[in-house]
Amino acid sequence: MEDKRECYLMKGNEAIAHAAIRCGCDGYFGYPITPQSEVLETLSALKPWETTGMVVLQAESEVAAINMLYGGGATGKRVMTSSSSPGVALMQEGISYMAAVEIPAVIVNVQRGGPGLGTIQPGQADYLQATVGGGNGDYNTLVLAPASVQDMADFVDLAFQLAFKYRNPTIILSDGVIGQMMEQVFLPPVKPRRTEEQIWEECPWAANGHRLKQRKPNIFSSLEMEAVSMEQRNIKLQEKYELMRQTEQRSSTFMCDDVEYLFVAFGSVSRCAEEAVTILRQEGHKVGLLRAITLWPYPEKELNRILPTIKKILVCEMNSGQMINDVKLAVNCQRPVYHFGRMGGVVPSPDELVDAMKGIIFDKN
Amino acid sequence: MKEEIIISGFGGQGVLSMGKLIAYAGIADGKNVTWLPAYGAEQRGGTANVTVIVSDQKIYSPILNTCTTAILLNQPSMDRFLSRVKPGGTLIYDTYGISTPPKRDDVNIFEVNAMDTAAEMKNMRVFNMLILGGLLKINPFVKLENVEKALYKTLPARHHDSIPDNMEALRKGMEIIKEV
Numbered sequence: 001m002e003d004k005r006e007c008y009l010m011k012g013n014e015a016i017a018h019a020a021i022r023c024g025c026d027g028y029f030g031y032p033i034t035p036q037s038e039v040l041e042t043l044s045a046l047k048p049w050e051t052t053g054m055v056v057l058q059a060e061s062e063v064a065a066i067n068m069l070y071g072g073g074a075t076g077k078r079v080m081t082s083s084s085s086p087g088v089a090l091m092q093e094g095i096s097y098m099a100a101v102e103i104p105a106v107i108v109n110v111q112r113g114g115p116g117l118g119t120i121q122p123g124q125a126d127y128l129q130a131t132v133g134g135g136n137g138d139y140n141t142l143v144l145a146p147a148s149v150q151d152m153a154d155f156v157d158l159a160f161q162l163a164f165k166y167r168n169p170t171i172i173l174s175d176g177v178i179g180q181m182m183e184q185v186f187l188p189p190v191k192p193r194r195t196e197e198q199i200w201e202e203c204p205w206a207a208n209g210h211r212l213k214q215r216k217p218n219i220f221s222s223l224e225m226e227a228v229s230m231e232q233r234n235i236k237l238q239e240k241y242e243l244m245r246q247t248e249q250r251s252s253t254f255m256c257d258d259v260e261y262l263f264v265a266f267g268s269v270s271r272c273a274e275e276a277v278t279i280l281r282q283e284g285h286k287v288g289l290l291r292a293i294t295l296w297p298y299p300e301k302e303l304n305r306i307l308p309t310i311k312k313i314l315v316c317e318m319n320s321g322q323m324i325n326d327v328k329l330a331v332n333c334q335r336p337v338y339h340f341g342r343m344g345g346v347v348p349s350p351d352e353l354v355d356a357m358k359g360i361i362f363d364k365n
Numbered sequence: 366m367k368e369e370i371i372i373s374g375f376g377g378q379g380v381l382s383m384g385k386l387i388a389y390a391g392i393a394d395g396k397n398v399t400w401l402p403a404y405g406a407e408q409r410g411g412t413a414n415v416t417v418i419v420s421d422q423k424i425y426s427p428i429l430n431t432c433t434t435a436i437l438l439n440q441p442s443m444d445r446f447l448s449r450v451k452p453g454g455t456l457i458y459d460t461y462g463i464s465t466p467p468k469r470d471d472v473n474i475f476e477v478n479a480m481d482t483a484a485e486m487k488n489m490r491v492f493n494m495l496i497l498g499g500l501l502k503i504n505p506f507v508k509l510e511n512v513e514k515a516l517y518k519t520l521p522a523r524h525h526d527s528i529p530d531n532m533e534a535l536r537k538g539m540e541i542i543k544e545v
Contacts, residue, residue: 275426349430
């Protein structure tokens with residue numbers, strides 16, 4: 001079906017900013033860092049505070065920004081921040097605190113090469129930080145991995161919906177390729193910001209005033225002096241995470257009907273892998289791709305659904321081997337799983353992926 | 366059709382904006398496009414480059430190892446990207462920026478004396494439009510009128526009075542491109 005909406009050409013970072021305003025975001029708090037600075041730049045240029053009333057604030061640091069999210073999210077507002085790898089590292093304490101007291105918020109990470117300050121070129125080495133914690137304690141965040149500028153535009157509203165559905169921080173784990181590149185994009189429909197009345201109705205948990213004791217005051221604290229009480233809170237969180245695991249796995253497959261050799265990738269590398277699949281298919285190899293769209297929860301159901309025809313799996317990432325852990329856990333030793341990675345900001349080309357896949361196809365071991 | 370274009374030169378030569386014009390014109394033509402810059406330290410005096418893909422099919426990877434067309438505007442770019450042009454592809458370079466002319470028999474090589482021509486036109490800022498004109502002469506994969514539309518989209522309103530000069534430079538580029 002042809003899309004009748006107007007087609008724009010813009011960067012992934014710009015799409016994030018436009019999408020935030022359009023989906024009724026109440027507040028953005030962030031600090032500039034390459035390669036995601038266009039998010040704050042675009043929001044500042046669009047001046048949504050004059051139209052929708054959305055607040056845009058350049059915080060004094062990433063630590064301040066994430067704690068502004070804690071405050072804003074606790075009042076039931078749709079709040080978001082964005083940063084890149086070293087900046088998101090600074091936010092981990094705040095994310096853990098928000099997970100602990102179940103505050104919804106959206107955090108965008110346009111990853112660059114690490115560790116440390118690393119490079120300003122694209123990377124995917126924050127996979128483990130995003131999917132298995134990053135901050136302290138037993139907690140999980142929903143993680144969405146966009147692979148196009150269109151995904152950047154579409155995932156903002158999705159991330160807010162998931163964050164509020166589960167009262168949980170949601171991370172959009174992008175990378176410098178998707179943030180910096182321009183593609184055509186159809187912007188999401190405009191939704192008004194929720195009124196105070198709507199937030200009062202929809203978020204009975206929010207600290208937005210008890211209206212002369214119409215309800216008891218809501219207090220957010222992650223501190224418990226009794227270990228047993230804290231364990232009860234953990235049990236409740238784990239039940240929620242299990243529900244998320246059962247319901248929110250997302251992925252897409254490409255040429256997987258008769259697949260024997262499977263690429264597994266996410267984000268920009270999944271685009272390279274698609275190209276590699278088309279090249280290898282032309283040469284007669286039964287190659288396909290599973291793209292993980294949610295990195296947590298990991299799409300293990302889909303991987304197991306397509307597993308019967310598969311002989312070998314090649315996980316491709318811009319890191320030393322992080323998502324491969326989740327693939328191995330999902331496959332549970334039923335198939336050999338290999339890895340191809342580039343690190344530190346180097347982006348692999350489709351040809352490198354083709355060569356790596358041929359290496360495992362022709363390897364008799 | 367699928368055009369894979371790498372444009373590379375010094376920061377400030379209009380490399381990224383040339384790519385943007387191609388991308389906008391491609392969209393106006395109803396094509397799919399991707400525009401991927403190499404940014405960062407390279408914009409501060411070093412070599413900047415951009416990969417633009419224009420296709421009537423879905424574009425999978427925005428990252429390329431090889432290209433069908435390379436526009437190389439300085440020697441470091443020539444050294445880096447010459448070998449990445451696909452056999453049968455097109456290579457365009459600016460005479461002034463290249464000290465060692467490229468040698469490849471399997472690629473169609475063209476030169477545009479853009480730096481000198483821009484100086485003659487007393488408007489160094491149209492340098493990239495001369496080059497783009499040359500490209501569209503030998504491979505008119507986007508319509509000239511859509512490049513003009515793209516100029517209106519990419520230039521801020523205060524610079525719209527320079528669009529006639531840019532279009533003139535585009536046509537001039539079509540005249541001065543030479544096969545090597």
